Amino acid sequence: MKIARLLFVINSVAVFILPMLAIIILNAPAERLFAIVAAFAACIYIYNGNLKNIWAESDVNKVIILLIAYSLISIIWTIKPDESLKLWILRVLFFIGALGLFSSAQSSGNYERQLILESLLAGIIAALILVNNELSYNFKNIALFWYNNIYFTNEGSCVISLLSWAPICYLWVTKRCKSALLLFFAVLATVLRMESLSSILGFSISGLVIFPIVYYKGKRALKVFAVIAAIGVMLVIMLASILNSQKLIGNVPIVPDAASDYRLYIWDYTAKHALQKHFFGWGFNASQNFSVEQHDSFLDGRPAIPNSPHNFILQVWLELGVFGLFIYTAFLIVTLQHIAKKYQNHTMMAFSCALFTNYFIIGLLTYSVWQDWLIPIGILSATFLLLATSFKKDHPQ
Secondary structure, eight states, X not given: OXXXXXXXXXXXXXXXXXXXXXXXXXXXXXXXXXXXXXXXXXXXXXXXXXXXXXXXXXXXXXXXXXXXXXXXXXXXXXXXXXXXXXXXXXXXXXXXXXHHHHHHHHXXXXXXXXXXXXXXXXXXXXXXXXXXXXXXXXXXXXXXXOSOHHHHHHHHHHHHHHHTHHHHHHHXXXXXXXXXXXXXXXXXXXXXXXXXXXXXXXXXHIIIIIHHHHHHHTHHHHHHHHXXXXXXXXXXXXXXXXXXXXXXXXXXXXXXXXXXXXXXXXXXXXXXXXXXXXXXXXXXXXXXXXXXXXXXSOTTSOOSSSSSOSOHHHHHHHHHHHHHHHHHHHHHHHHHHHHHHHOSSHHHHHHHHHHXXXXXXXXXXSSOTTOTTHHHHHHXXXXXXXXHHTOOTTOXX
């Protein structure tokens, strides 16, 4: 018991440092911390024999397993099968690690939950102070900020927006609702200052629209959102199919750091090539190795697909076709249904839905669906939120 608590103390220190490190040196700490804690949790999960129950555990697992299975099959016809297979193996390990972390979070004691959540709360506050200080001094105050501030604002704001949901929920659960609202608006103000469109839309829509609707309407709202998700996927495909970026370039509003013209060109190019192999797709991770002719490059020579289409839905369509898109749509719907079944409390339901929406909106505008650091951040954020939603305020310590 003492050893277990010592491990949680060590983990709490790592959790405190995570938000700041993830901002200063971006994706590296998220991947490494996730690899360490997820590997440990996964080993316990497998040792306890839980892996054999993975299919029956939840409908979400079933859909993810189907997506994993089809992704493996599609490697047969992908552009670079060897590279895709390596990525596929790593993403399967991510999935097993997530299962281990979720299981560990559910079985942890109230003392351990409090220790981790208090550490994360302190870490988020420290990260907000650090970020706002750097923004005020135009990245000249601390020498650690040596990289391009565009990456800092994009990736750093994603980290802050996703990780902050758990401490906000924790404050709410512990009857510090005013502090929870204060933290939410402090994060929102910081994300707005960082000017990352995907994080601004993700965090603001999740907190100001999705949260209150689910908070008041509960399961009825989630049923409506499931329908909207299904329609939304089809709508994205339809709009991308009829998109003519050549006519829109130079005629769309300029959003700071959003690369609006370039993003439209990427989506247009992706849709046109997805239609060429619309049913089965080009194969798992094909967008990472897509061969783009020089005449297909953007106006200033940038590639038509820079590693990924920067849109989860379009990437799944390009790589896995309509069949994969159907599975991915099922994943969105089943996840919302899982949230509705898991929580009777509208507040916990609202926080879970807000985090899920935040992640999904970021994915609609930026990054790859298989992103090596975004997936760990999403899983860690969900793990922390699971700790917060299961925390008991009056539980004896």
